[in-house]
Amino acid sequence: MSIRKHRDGKWLIDVTVDGRRKTTVLPADTHKDDLELAETRLKLELLETRAAETHAEVEQKSGRGWTLERGYRNSLQVRPKWKKPEQIANCEKQWRVVSKYISPRLLLAELDTERLDEFVQEVMDDRPITGSTVNRYLSFISAILTDAADRHKLTHLPHMPRQEEGEGRIRWLTEEEEDLFMAKALQMEYREVADAAKVFIDSGMRMGELWTTEAWQVDFNAGVLMLTPAQTKTNRGRALPLTDAMAAVFKPRVARGGLVFPEFSTEGFHRKFVKISKAAGLDHVIPYTCRHTCCTRLVRRGVPLFAVAEHMGHSNLQTTRRYAHFAPQDKDTIRQVLQGATWGAAVASQGIVPQ
Secondary structure, three states, X not given: OOEEEOOOOOEEEEEEEOOEEEEEEEOOOXXXXXXXXXXXXXXXXXXXXXXXXXXXXXXXXXXXOOEHHHHHHHHHHHOHHHHOHHHHHHHHHHHXXXXXXXXXXXXXXXXXXXXXXXXXXXXXXXXXXXXXXXXXXXXXXXXXXXXXXXXOOOOOOOOOOOOOOOOOOOOOOOHHHHHHXXXXXXXXXXXXXXXXXXXXXXXXXXXXXXXXXXHHHEEOOOOEEEEOHHHOOOOOOEEEEOOHHHHHHHHHHHHHOOEXXXXXXXXXXXHHHHHHHXXXXXXXOOOHHXXXXXXXXHHHXXXXXHHHHHHHOOXXXXXXXXXXXXXXXXXXXXXXXXXXXXXXXXXXXXXXXXX
16 A cells, blocks of 8 residues: 555655655645645656656667757756755756757757857857856756766767856957968968868858768859758758859869768867967857858848848848847947948948948
8 A cells, every 4th residue: 555654643655666666754634635646646756757767768779869858857866966956946947048049859969069169159149148157058068968978878078168257259250360260270280170161161051061061062063062951950951152262172172072071070170170269369269150250241241131041051030130240340330320421431431231
């Protein structure tokens, strides 16, 4: 019998499901209906636990591994600090933010540095927060990944793109900074990094898209690079125009056949890229900055937002609008208008193409 009197007169509810046991003690004056309700709740908790474990076992046997949500549930169970009353609300708050930008159904094995770079960019562009706040979100994610790795559900931990404390926004590259980066890469004999970076800046491609691009997808006659739905984050293919610089990078690589950049993985490229950036004295520049740069340049040079969204593979215009930054020359333009100049004259003086 699962409900019985305890020796001190209180009610003991003792439930076992598939060899798993849960107990609770209720006051002696608890009504029968409340006792039965408590018994049912314990059974449901055990059944939910068993269902979650069964799901994890199936995932493991199928080779799929844990999802981000499964990892989060695991950390809630195994981290004593997260169980404290004062921490429960904080964990729930952080989970709401993280799960808004990273799908809870994403496999932990697919949560690489590139996806984390995107998370940082998206959350900082969408919210008025500092680098220290972003770092707390990254620490939260890192804890989930570490707990999963400790339980052999993850074989590799990605690099965490932590931000400088107080940093408020991920930046883009000016043309002068781009030249500085390329020169430093060549000086350090990292031509392959310079080549990939140039493609990223001119195309706005994500790293995973470039690493999976094969020679047959580059059409020099049509002047386009065709991305397949399987390559893209949104599962929609798109055609990217080839700039002269991109064509120059691709020609010798396409001639070899196969993958155009077989030498890179996301993690390896990230390490080399950041090493070059630091050597060039470029602060807060990471691989995702190249994509950020491409989109920012397109928007500021007058390309319509819907066309930019299509080129970048954004699922909605709201994402594209995040790139319409106020650069110093924008402020100078507005200052001239406020002082009596027309908008056309002001943008012309700054060399900006009006939208």
